[in-house]
Amino acid sequence: MPNFIQFNQVSRWFESASGRFDALKNINLHIAQGNHVAIAGKSGSGKSTLLNMLTGIDHPSQGTVRINSTDVHALNESALAGWRGKNVGIVFQFFQLIPTLTVKENILLAMDFVNVIPGRERAKRVGALLAQVGISQQTDKLPVALSGGEQQRAAIARALANDPPILVADEPTGNLDSKTTEIILNLFTELVGTGKTVIVVTHEKVAYVEYDRIITLKDGMIVDDTGRSRTQ
Amino acid sequence: MHIKSPLLGGVARSAGVGYINTTMNIKFRKVTGDLRVNPGRIILVIFALVIGLWGVGSILVSYAILNRDLNENYTRTNPLHAAITSKDFKRLDLTALRNRPEIEKAEFRDFATLRIETHPGEWIPLWLFGVGDFNTFSLARIYNQNGSGGPITPEAGAMLVERDGLRFSNLKAGPPARVRAGGRVVNVPVAGIGFDPAQAPGTQDHLIYAYVDNKTYSKITGEAANQRLIIRFKNAKTKQEVQAAADGLIDYFKTLGIAADTVKIPKFMEHPHQWQLNTLLFMEGSIGFLAFFLGAVLVSQLIAAILAGQIRQIGILKAIGASRFQVFQIYLMMALALGVMSGMIAIPLAVKSGYAYACFVANILNFEVLTTSLPHYMYIYLMASGLLLPVLLSLPAILKGTRIPVREALNDYGINQDAGVKKSKLLDKMRLPVNLALAFENTMRRKKRLAVTVAAMSLGVAIFNTGFNVQQSLKDLLSDVNNSMKHDVQVVLINQISKEEALKYFSGIGNIRRIETWNGGRGAMQNMVVSTDDGVGIIALPYNSDLLTFRSIKGRWLSGPAEPEIVMNQEAAVLYGNPPVGGYHTLSVRGKQLKAKLAGIVEEFEKPKIYMAQEQYDALANPDHYVNSLMFVARDKGYGKVMALKRDIEKAIEPSSLQVLYVMMQAERVKIIYDHLRIILVTIVFLAMLVLVVSAIGMASATSINIMERTREIGVLRAIGATPEIIYNLFVAEGMIVSIASIFIGLFFSWPLSIVASRFFGNLMLEVELHYSFSKTGFVITLIATLIFGWIASRIPAQRAVSVSTREALSYE
Incomplete structure (x- = not known):
């Protein structure tokens, strides 16, 4: 399977009053399309920085990031926004729904920004997405009226709004109980089944998830890359 | 290989459902939702915007009204360009004069300065105008009390009183008023109240304007009518052009054997109190701008605060695909929404308060607000400033907020820890x-x-x-x-008389320490009595009088009676082009000239005046040593005592033959x-x-x-x-x-x-x-x-x- 995501010699460092801090060091990483990948590591290992490179939220200090034939590292902020909207759906640990919009409106807003879904098809698609994540009854509620698990499912529906080929989740179950965690992670597995590339940042291993790869980071470097293995 | 989601395929087959939620609808929903999150702060923003818009709007509205209406009030009276007095006008054929090419209009409008009793025992100056025909006059027009039409025609023997005088007097339509003309007191019925917007407000100048027909004028003043001609010249655009036309007319009169006594040319087409309005408008403008500026700082701070609270959300919006422009649109919409909300409150308030302020000023300056509806452009200005103000002011904050990179935005937790x-x-x-x-x-x-x-x-x-x-x-x-001025009461006579004659009526009054006699007095009216040939008032007084202690600007006070010396106030100095102190200035009085040394310039809030020793003035133009100003110094200077002294002076004047211009306490x-x-x-x-x-x-x-x-x-x-x-x-x-x-x-x-x-x-x-x-x-x-x-x-x-x-x-x- 061709390399869908390619990191070549990617480093990211930050300058601060206390000196230079290397968050990522010479990362070489290739991920195939349709893979279900876990990025693991302790706090401060560079997981989130790696994720930021994947989503175009941050630029590498050195090296190149090529995703689906696009040199993401070379795009400016404006081009990145458009690229991200079409190619990457992001799920955050704290859900990050717009609190003043209903669930439906949160999803519609993402569609509006990217404008790849024709206007007259959007409402129908919202209904289908919410049905897929299992919260059809919550369509017109504000995020505050939903449980944590429901909010995260709404956030996943929003991430899928523009049908991106890549779904990236940053510790998506970090704030959820075990039962809800299972529902969310199973949802990701189902999405992999539809052809999405799903990359999940996690610091916990769960028995019931089958990842194609588990990449472990430590001090900004890949220290383990287990391919096609079932986690125990 | 990317596999197309079944969701997308499924959705693509249906059409027309839920399209109501257009892009703008969702964004607008977000804007309204955000505005509702912190109502306290939004109220503060709207309050600040309302204050700013209200202030600026009021200024715009009142400026538009006042600037137009004072001028309109003045010009619609068809004000005169020049007034010429002569005792020879009986030789003038008014119809022939009106047919001259340079004459637009010409009428007789006699004028006398008398005195009128406003309260028992209180007399103030009365400016009495003699009108040829109240029905046909077309120059220096007056109106009825409301300013809505022509004045009522007073019956023979009665007068119209200008409305501003009612505010500080007991005068009203019906009962007769006591008018003092020369040595006589005449009872003149008040036929009605008129309105003359071309005059300085009587309340401010403390005088009454009244209008009578020619016969009544002669009866009250004892003077012949038709001795003062008022004129408007065709095509005159400046005071200089009026002056030139008036000079030509004087020459024409000479050919008819008419000698002009005085020629008065007022400021060209300008209300006497235009300066007050200019000051007010300037103050409104400058302080309004400052309030606007401070409001601008405030609004931009508040918008920045709203954005500061939304930085993480901006990060989320960008993370889910929003471009910088799309985020910009959302917050621009927010600023516009704030503008619309504050405009809806502020604009009606601004129109009302602008009108109210214009009416307040119009009331004080005695003119009518004629603007009944604001010009359309004013509403456009108001709406534009209502919408543009928050947008422009929030633009830097919005641009800064939307420019923040996604990573920084997502990591924002308020104030930096460092x-x-x-x-x-x-x-x-x-x-x-x-x-x-x-x-x-x-x-x-x-x-x-x-x-x-x-x-x-x-x-x-x-x-x-x-x-x-x-x-x-x-x-x-x-x-x-x-x-x-150390005197307590001043009596100024219309004519100059001997010192003995002037003083003899006051010998029996108590509370008088002394009376100093001068030639000349205060104010513009006095200039008609004792002045240079070019109209600058002269005050001839004992050089060492202790009744004057001016602040000196340059030079010194008069040093003695022997040398021809003068002192100017700063107004006269400006008029004569700031002549050098120590240099010589040629005075021309009644055709006679005196070369006098300019000893100094003093500061005085007055019309242009020249001070000189009595002896010098008498030698120049007053061989009979006449006087026209009596400066009373009271023994007891308490306000009540001086008031009583003034009343005693008035009582003394009443039976006398003195022709008094005014009696005034300092x-x-x-x-x-x-x-x-x-x-x-x-x-x-x-x-x-x-x-x-x-x-x-x-x-x-x-x-x-x-x-x-x-x-x-x-x-x-x-x-x-x-x-x-x-x-x-x-x-x-x-x-x-x-x-x-x-x-x-x-x-x-x-x-x-x-x-x-x-x-x-x-x-x-x-x-x-x-x-x-x-x-x-x-x-x-x-x-x-x-x-x-x-x-x-x-x-x-x-x-x-x-x-x-x-x-x-x-x-x-």
């Missing part, structure tokens, strides 16, 4: 209580915001205090006017000047107060932003044991530190600002450079007002800060 980490060594040395030291440290954390807040508040304090200082300068000027004269300035003094302080209020709102908003940014910190403080009272006091202390800093800086800058403003307003209003005066009352009021405003401005957000629970504060992002 902000203000540098501890002040000075504070360390001061060993302040921990709470106060923390308040100081916190105040210094956002240095840029602190600088803007203190600068805005200091500007407010500086302007507020300057308002009081300028007011004090004007009061000091009035005090100087009062002190410069205190009344000061009051006349004060009445001219009152509206300006009130407006200065009112507008300065507006600036201070806007500044205080700015401070409240800055404190509110500080508190919002530090919500999580408040949670930490409470978690480690700080009571709500401690936190409340902390924020109030921070507000008071800003207030005190602003007071110091503002008061410091009010000093040079007051010097400049006093000079500027003095020149604008009085053509006198006012001296800087420090207003103690203003200082105390500024101090108290700023501290109270500062306390309120920090108290409200501080109360909100302590109302948040510890849990909510700690979980704040």
Whole structure:
């Protein structure tokens, strides 16, 4: 399977009053399309920085990031926004729904920004997405009226709004109980089944998830890359 | 290979469902939702915008009305270009004159300065006009009391009184008024009330205007009618052109054997009190601009605060695919929504208050507001400023907020933890209580915001205090006017008579220390009696009179009776092109000339005047040693006693044959000047107060932003044991530190600002450079007002800060 995501010699460092801090060091990483990948590591290992490179939220200090034939590292902020909207759906640990919009409106807003879904098809698609994540009854509620698990499912529906080929989740179950965690992670597995590339940042291993790869980071470097293995 | 989601395929087959939620709808829903999140702050923003728009809108509306209507009131009277008096006009064929090519209109309008009793025993000047025909007159028109049509025609023997005179007199339509003409008192029925917008307001000049027909005029004054001709020239565009046309007319009259006695050319097509209006409009404009500027700072701060609270959301929006422009659109829409909301409140208020202010000024200046509906462009201006104001002001904050990279936006947790980490060594040395030291440290954390807040508040304090200082300068000027003349009552006669004849009627009056006799007097009217040939008033007095103590601008006072010397007031000096002190000036009086040394220039709030020794004037033009001014000095200078003296003088005059121009107490004269300035003094302080209020709102908003940014910190403080009272006091202390800093800086800058403003307003209003005066009352009021405003401005957000629970504060992002 061709390399869908390619990191070549990617480093990211930050300058601060206390000196230079290397968050990522010479990362070489290739991920195939349709893979279900876990990025693991302790706090401060560079997981989130790696994720930021994947989503175009941050630029590498050195090296190149090529995703689906696009040199993401070379795009400016404006081009990145458009690229991200079409190619990457992001799920955050704290859900990050717009609190003043209903669930439906949160999803519609993402569609509006990217404008790849024709206007007259959007409402129908919202209904289908919410049905897929299992919260059809919550369509017109504000995020505050939903449980944590429901909010995260709404956030996943929003991430899928523009049908991106890549779904990236940053510790998506970090704030959820075990039962809800299972529902969310199973949802990701189902999405992999539809052809999405799903990359999940996690610091916990769960028995019931089958990842194609588990990449472990430590001090900004890949220290383990287990391919096609079932986690125990 | 990318596999197309079945979801997308499934959706693509249906059409037309839910398209109601258009792009703008969703974005607008977000905007309205965001605006509802923190109603307190949004109310503050709208309040600030309403204040700014209301102020600016009121200024625009009143400016448009006043600027147009005073001029319109004046010009629709068809004002005269020139007035010529002659006793030979009986030789004039008025029809032939009107047919001359340079004449647009010409009529007889006789004029006499008499006196009228406004209250029992109180007499003030009466300007009596003789009108040829009340039905056909077309020059210097007057109107009925409401200004809506022509005046009623008074029956023979009766007069119309100008409406402004009713405010300070007992005169009313019906009962007769007592008019003193020369040595006679005549009872003249008041037939009705008229309105003459071309005259200076009678309330300010303390005189009454009245209008009678020709026969009645002759009957009252004892003078023949048709001795004063008023004229408008065709195609005259400047005073110089009027002067040239008048000179030509005088030559024409000479060919007819008509000798002109006087030629008076008023300011060209300008209301006598246009200067007051100009001053008011300028003040409105300049202080309104400052209030607008402060409002601008405030609004931009508030919009920045809203954006500061939304940085993480901006990060999320960008993370889910929003471009910078799309985020920009959302916040631009928010600014527009704020503009629309505040405009809906402010514009109707601005129209109403603009009209109200215009009516207030029109009432004081005695003219009618003619504008019944504002021009359409005014509404366009108002709406444009309503919409553009928040958009333009929030643009920098929006651009900055939307420019922030996604990673930074997603990591935003309010105030930077390293902000203000540098501890002040000075504070360390001061060993302040921990709470106060923390308040100081916190105040210094956002240095840029602190600088803007203190600068805005200091500007407010500086302007507020300057308002009081300028007011004090004007009061000091009035005090100087009062002190410069030591007499208590002045009697000015229309004609010059012998000293003995003038004094003989007053010998029996008590409370008189002495009476000094002069030639000449005060004000413009006196210039008609004793003046140079070019119309500058002369005051010929004992050179060593102790009744005058002017502030000297240059040179010295008169040194003696022997040398031909003169002293000018600054108005005369300006008129003659600031001649050098010590140089020689040629006076021309009744055709005779005197070359006199200019000994000095004195400061005097008066018409142009020249002072010279009585002996010199008598030698030049007064061989009979006549006088026309009696300066009474009272033994007891108490106000009541001087009033009684004035009444006694009036009683003495009543049976006499003296032809009196006016009898005036020095205190009344000061009051006349004060009445001219009152509206300006009130407006200065009112507008300065507006600036201070806007500044205080700015401070409240800055404190509110500080508190919002530090919500999580408040949670930490409470978690480690700080009571709500401690936190409340902390924020109030921070507000008071800003207030005190602003007071110091503002008061410091009010000093040079007051010097400049006093000079500027003095020149604008009085053509006198006012001296800087420090207003103690203003200082105390500024101090108290700023501290109270500062306390309120920090108290409200501080109360909100302590109302948040510890849990909510700690979980704040």
